[in-house]
Amino acid sequence: xxxxxxxxxxxxxxxxxxxxxxxxxxxxxxxxxxxxxxxxxxxxxxxxxxxxxxxxxxxxxxxxxxxxxxxxxxxxxxxxxxxxxxxxxxxxxxxxxxxxxxxxxxxxxxxxxxxxxxxxxxxxxxxxxxxxxxxxxxxxxxxxxxxxxxxxxxxxxxxxxxxxxxxxxxxxxxxxxxxxxxxxxxxxxxxxxxxxxxxxxxxxxxxxxxxxxxxxxxxxxxxxxxxxxxxxxxxxxxxxxxxxxxxxxxxxxxxxxxxxxxxxxxxxxxxxxxxxxxxxxxxxxxxxxxxxxxxxxxxxxxxxxxxxxxxxxxxxxxxxxxxxxxxxxxxxxxxxxxxxxxxxxxxxxxxxxxxxxxxxxxxxxxxxxxxxxxxxxxxxxxxxxxxxxxxxxxxxxxxxxxxxxxxxxxxxxxxxxxxxxxxxxxxxxxxxxxxxxxxxxxxxxxxxxxxxxxxxxxxxxxxxxxxxxxxxxxxxxxxxxxxxxxxxxxxxxxxxxxxxxxxxxxxxxxxxxxxxxxxxxxxxxxxxxxxxxxxxxxxxxxxxxxxxxxxxxxxxxxxxxxxxxxxxxxxxxxxxxx
Amino acid sequence: xxxxxxxxxxxxxxxxxxxxxxxxxxxxxxxxxxxxxxxxxxxxxxxxxxxxxxxxxxxxxxxxxxxxxxxxxxxxxxxxxxxxxxxxxxxxxxxxxxxxxxxxxxxxxxxxxxxxxxxxxxxxxxxxxxxxxxxxxxxxxxxxxxxxxxxxxxxxxxxxxxxxxxxxxxxxxxxxxxxxxxxxxxxxxxxxxxxxxxxxxxxxxxxxxxxxxxxxxxxxxxxxxxxxxxxxxxxxxxxxxxxxxxxxxxxxxxxxxxxxxxxxxxxxxxxxxxxxxxxxxxxxxxxxxxxxxxxxxxxxxxxxxxxxxxxxxxxxxxxxxxxxx
Numbered sequence: 001x002x003x004x005x006x007x008x009x010x011x012x013x014x015x016x017x018x019x020x021x022x023x024x025x026x027x028x029x030x031x032x033x034x035x036x037x038x039x040x041x042x043x044x045x046x047x048x049x050x051x052x053x054x055x056x057x058x059x060x061x062x063x064x065x066x067x068x069x070x071x072x073x074x075x076x077x078x079x080x081x082x083x084x085x086x087x088x089x090x091x092x093x094x095x096x097x098x099x100x101x102x103x104x105x106x107x108x109x110x111x112x113x114x115x116x117x118x119x120x121x122x123x124x125x126x127x128x129x130x131x132x133x134x135x136x137x138x139x140x141x142x143x144x145x146x147x148x149x150x151x152x153x154x155x156x157x158x159x160x161x162x163x164x165x166x167x168x169x170x171x172x173x174x175x176x177x178x179x180x181x182x183x184x185x186x187x188x189x190x191x192x193x194x195x196x197x198x199x200x201x202x203x204x205x206x207x208x209x210x211x212x213x214x215x216x217x218x219x220x221x222x223x224x225x226x227x228x229x230x231x232x233x234x235x236x237x238x239x240x241x242x243x244x245x246x247x248x249x250x251x252x253x254x255x256x257x258x259x260x261x262x263x264x265x266x267x268x269x270x271x272x273x274x275x276x277x278x279x280x281x282x283x284x285x286x287x288x289x290x291x292x293x294x295x296x297x298x299x300x301x302x303x304x305x306x307x308x309x310x311x312x313x314x315x316x317x318x319x320x321x322x323x324x325x326x327x328x329x330x331x332x333x334x335x336x337x338x339x340x341x342x343x344x345x346x347x348x349x350x351x352x353x354x355x356x357x358x359x360x361x362x363x364x365x366x367x368x369x370x371x372x373x374x375x376x377x378x379x380x381x382x383x384x385x386x387x388x389x390x391x392x393x394x395x396x397x398x399x400x401x402x403x404x405x406x407x408x409x410x411x412x413x414x415x416x417x418x419x420x421x422x423x424x425x426x427x428x429x430x431x432x433x434x435x436x437x438x439x440x441x442x443x444x445x446x447x448x449x450x451x452x453x454x455x456x457x458x459x460x461x462x463x464x465x466x467x468x469x470x471x472x473x474x475x476x477x478x479x480x481x482x483x484x485x486x487x488x489x490x491x492x493x494x495x496x497x498x499x500x501x502x503x504x505x506x507x508x509x510x511x512x513x514x515x516x517x518x519x520x521x522x523x524x525x526x527x528x529x530x531x532x533x534x535x536x537x538x539x540x541x542x543x544x545x546x547x548x549x550x551x552x553x554x555x556x557x558x559x560x561x562x563x564x565x566x567x568x569x570x571x572x573x574x575x576x577x578x
Numbered sequence: 579x580x581x582x583x584x585x586x587x588x589x590x591x592x593x594x595x596x597x598x599x600x601x602x603x604x605x606x607x608x609x610x611x612x613x614x615x616x617x618x619x620x621x622x623x624x625x626x627x628x629x630x631x632x633x634x635x636x637x638x639x640x641x642x643x644x645x646x647x648x649x650x651x652x653x654x655x656x657x658x659x660x661x662x663x664x665x666x667x668x669x670x671x672x673x674x675x676x677x678x679x680x681x682x683x684x685x686x687x688x689x690x691x692x693x694x695x696x697x698x699x700x701x702x703x704x705x706x707x708x709x710x711x712x713x714x715x716x717x718x719x720x721x722x723x724x725x726x727x728x729x730x731x732x733x734x735x736x737x738x739x740x741x742x743x744x745x746x747x748x749x750x751x752x753x754x755x756x757x758x759x760x761x762x763x764x765x766x767x768x769x770x771x772x773x774x775x776x777x778x779x780x781x782x783x784x785x786x787x788x789x790x791x792x793x794x795x796x797x798x799x800x801x802x803x804x805x806x807x808x809x810x811x812x813x814x815x816x817x818x819x820x821x822x823x824x825x826x827x828x829x830x831x832x833x834x835x836x837x838x839x840x841x842x843x844x845x846x847x848x849x850x851x852x853x854x855x856x857x858x859x860x861x862x863x864x865x866x867x868x869x870x871x872x873x874x875x876x877x878x879x880x881x882x883x884x885x886x887x888x889x890x891x892x893x894x895x896x897x898x899x900x901x902x903x
Binding site for chain 1: 595615619621635638639641642659667669670671672673674678682737739740744745748750751753756847848849851852853857858861864865
């Protein structure tokens, strides 16, 4: 009996050892090596993320603290700190959030719903801290802006109550990460002390909340996190599998790409012109993935733009003349697809039905564009039937196109647009200006002779400091919650700097953010109508949706390429040496 | 008495340096603070994208960093803190300014120091050789190469060096690794390409200046006298010609040192990913992070003033006839 017992014990040890070695899908993974991610978009501002407004700060902190949930490449919700998905009441007003019961702060205390509610009520909603994104948690009630109401239900459950239904509010909750109440109370009310708090600036509180723990941040150089052996999602499978995850900053894309080629870094983004070269390298894998970003050409419909741009037919005509094929194929080398509305094809809310596809056949061409303009009174016909586009008084049309410096593709697009419009007889002056100048002098506006602070949309009477007719700019659409784009296209939208106003669009966005949209079929219909109206109205010329190219050393395994390819990065690993 | 006049001169110059530094600090502070930009600028697009009020956010961010007070209050607060050794909080990097500078100055310093030594030593030696062997094939070759060295853009040279020596030959890492111990051979090796990149232009310049200064002096009567006295050629060149040629060279070398402290090293830092003061100050300017901008300007000012003082003092040793009143 004793021998049988010993045999069983040995067998069990063997099985456990084998299981530990075969962490995922039977593939042997061991913890080893440093993953070095080459970036060149600028450094983070702070690790005290609640004070940050830049995406890099959130991304750095995100290695050490998980949000409640994320989504995969098919846009399915992946639970993180949530024990189960958020429950939404049938009227869409009450959200019940249940967190895992194995979440710990660094001092061993459990992370409770009290921490989440404290973070919301005492930090994000407070006046003293001025959380930059507090408006995400506000709603309009009887003409007043009020916060939603978070409440503790028990140690692992809390609720958030709204007074108006907003179906896509759930995605705001998914992105929530907590601050430890036991530390934050010591700094409450003192913004200077909170800003400089060592615990928050060194992320020393993060316990088992993220796959990595903070190690070092050398400004403008590198951000280093080390493996967190206690990570709540990794404890059963031994993940994460890298000793350290390092973000190395480069000032230039050439040196960043050279570092990947030389094997000095593990992964980085690749410029379109370099993709084929990297694809041919035996040690590199390049993945082309869709993104949420698109480039548009804004038409100035304010008083200091070309008067004709207020006319939908003129905007349609210009969009007809501008070739999206040239931009997507010749400039972006095929790593972009023509855009016709603000919702990308990767979004579940995308629809192709009834969309007006300006800028590609059959709604593309010099002759068609010229005729549209002529029909609106902007042109004269020569004896041979050729149309010469002019102002209504017969004077030549001269437009100003502003674009920021520092982006070669954007500048190439500007020159392509200039060339297309020149074929109609429209002369375009390209103004290359630094980003800060573009925002201050061209985008922000005020009502003339008023004491308004400049803003992106100060009402229909407001105009920018400099005159402009078109601006090239990059926008993003939230794939799961496209109604956030109301800020661009509604009359009072915070980023509607081009002065577009259409009551129908205002109403549709309002419906997309209302109780009516709780029914997904209704919401789909609303988004379809919005796409149809905006693609027809052309408040902006939606030019292209971008694709990104991300390259990895070939020995990196576990990657699931797609729109959110980092969602499972905690189980990536280096291929074991054979 | 010795050189007591020199001690008085140094004290006087140091006093002037403090006054000049204060003036530059004040001008920099005012320029940074009265400009149209705000540290909140970078928040605005994100805030507007979420339907927030940019004016409210600007006010909040400025209040967070004490920028909502009148400018003279901010100025005197800043001066008071500076005298107490508090250089302020960098709001674009979230750390005390003094810590930021303490961490990063060494990266710029080692690069500038090694580049200057590399350029000065090699440049002077080649320049002397070129002058002594005037109109030989070697002289023509050095002259040709020094013109290339002067014309070559730093940015292009750095990238080419990386592509050839790091990517193709695999001799060096493609970027500077801050995890290496500072006083180690590995660190020295990591600095070879950056030093060549930053030093090449200076080196080429020194070759030209040295050659020209040497040729000027070689034609002088005292050289003929020295040779007539039967002094060995090595002594004539080293002790008589070179010593006289050194005075303008020291001026140029020190001037170069001042220029690279104030930004010349920035491009090299960018190419090789060296997180030196050049990068720090450049980013601080764009982030309107005035505590960092003022601090770095102040340090740069002192460096230039001290380098100038050192140059003037070195003259008195190179040419004992020089005295300052």
